[in-house]
Amino acid sequence: MVLTGEMMAPVVRKAKAPVRVRPAAKPELPLGQILRGDCIEEMRKLPTGSIDMIFADPPYNLQLGGDLFRPEGGRVDAVDNDWDKFDTFAAYDRFTREWMTEAQRILKPDGSMWVIGSYHNIFRVGATLQDLGFWILNDIVWRKANPMPNFRGTRFTNAHETLIWASRDEKSKYTFNYRAMKTLNDELQMRSDWVIPICGGQERLKRGGTKAHPTQKPEALLYRILLACTNPGDVVLDPFFGTGTTGAVAKRLGREWIGCERDPIYCEVAEERIEAALPLDESGLKTMQSPKSQPRVAFGTLVETGYIQVGAVIMDKARKHRATVRADGSLLTGDHTGSIHKVGASLQNAPSCNGWTYWHIETKDGLKPLDSLRQTYLLATEP
């Protein structure tokens, strides 16, 4: 907004810095590294409460690598399907519980975790999350813009995968960049169903002419997740790093990353890829902020600094109610006195009221909400 002469205030006071300080170096964390080994063992080496966000794309090798999840020495008769199934699910649950327990330990109290899966494993993943005390915040549907058709025509085309977003526990004050998501979605709230193309074309990593990894995730998916749930400088860990999509996007978005990966080929591919990824410069990384994260400005400050005059008359949008501004930033009407919020609520007979948007002031360009005065003040006082 543009300042008019009479709105320009004589005294400019500096507001509290809105940007959170970039965390100091974390020498105890292997930032920007791929930990080559089993993720459970590798996570055990990381300090408790040190990770801001985890993105996990766990394997589900029930048929191909069944031995991975079976108890020691268990050779299962293929005929005994019931036992096989039960045993396999139980083993998968144990595996899930193990890596998630470590993940929960290394997460900061306000950290959150994303897990992606399909109907083969996502229900077990979700139930285990809940059993461990993670608090589910959303399930997100990645709706594939161009899925593989069902060639045999025996089922519905499997056109989506499911992601679960959960905070470390019910009390966590998780990060959610609401305003950035709303902006990203053309000024509509971002929904729980995301339409994103599958990974292909130039983005799809090849090795010897064939795809380097069977389930490489699109960078657009990680982009949205990291933008939504982390801040620049945050530490993101991916226990099933694969070809390093998480690392590449984290680097691009100015987030720190750590990966775990057992397969040396994947590690090699990932390292080359992340090496080539270019970080965005800082101005591009700035995103739209919610007022929540902006420095608070008291109405009284605007009075003190002359942005609004003592004795000024303010009114609601319909000009039905009027109030006079007093020296301490309280309002006076016929029947009520109090803060801009209190008086607004009383007049409307409402449980609460945001006085910043309820009250307006007359200008030569018409009525303007107090909030626009506040924005003017913020713009003038920010570094």
Next chain:
Amino acid sequence: MVLTGEMMAPVVRKAKAPVRVRPAAKPELPLGQILRGDCIEEMRKLPTGSIDMIFADPPYNLQLGGDLFRPEGGRVDAVDNDWDKFDTFAAYDRFTREWMTEAQRILKPDGSMWVIGSYHNIFRVGATLQDLGFWILNDIVWRKANPMPNFRGTRFTNAHETLIWASRDEKSKYTFNYRAMKTLNDELQMRSDWVIPICGGQERLKRGGTKAHPTQKPEALLYRILLACTNPGDVVLDPFFGTGTTGAVAKRLGREWIGCERDPIYCEVAEERIEAALPLDESGLKTMQSPKSQPRVAFGTLVETGYIQVGAVIMDKARKHRATVRADGSLLTGDHTGSIHKVGASLQNAPSCNGWTYWHIETKDGLKPLDSLRQTYLLATEP
């Protein structure tokens, strides 16, 4: 890493032929009746292997906190019914296991079951299904065309619910009317994500001026399910009948139905409703067939997918105003930040602006409006 359905199903099973002889009368079954009582007890009275399909809409176990108010002051009428309250996840699991065990018993060997839920319960539901030996065929996402927003801006808008379709066991030759689904979807394979509006308007049943049931499902949802997975004359059971959407649609589609419901008011409403239900006429059919979603593309999507770079400079046609693209799809100029539409409007001092046509990007063929980029994106990602 996730396996595809084919990889998970080593045994190739043929789906049941879509045409089937209408079964003889089933005098032992209480067809067209609502069994008034607890569904577990009522199902125990039904013969083993007698039901073709089950649709279940069990309690979600929402675990809501205090009141939630809308921004304009109204209070959200939440689901606070006793039937949705469970003490612990374990209690919910026991309940789930109990009703599903009976459901599995009364299903025919080639029968299948649908269960609907949200992230609060669906993971437990899915895991229990698998534990009991049900074989998951698809998870289906009901993408709500008009969900309730997230009023507090704390999470992603919860815009979908999940349905699981599972056969009684791995060997079941389940019914899937592939052709009917493809026809319903304009000659494209029916996908696993369905766009259907929530139940409202005339369809929403009222009792004494207010909604008769807090969670009435849209008939369009049941229509698609019954059309896909049953044949005329099949017996459909709904253990959580509520206001009888399943019965009403079954009647319209010439399927037999049985319901279980404890609440006498719901029973009464359902009976009246089904009594009034008529065989589907062509016009009614038409309105329910809109499976395709609008291809709406947000500017942020182009940023995420790399169609436009973060840091790119865009300008109006006259090259008078320039702006830089940031990571969340917002624009940055000297004086303004915001969406392409908002910044465009501010610069022109206009109440609104179509950013897609206002902003241009420099290419080797000269300036091109953002809208042409959007068209390129749509061409590349549309089926």
Next chain:
DNA sequence: TGCGTACATGAATCAGAGG
């Protein structure tokens, strides 16, 4: 009757700082 505006509402795990 028709149009434009105002209002109601839907399965919701919906705040955070300061005293």
Next chain:
DNA sequence: GCCTCTGATTCATGTACGC
């Protein structure tokens, strides 16, 4: 931990009502 206060926050429909 509890209580108080500030103040942030909504999309798509359908219906009702006024002109």
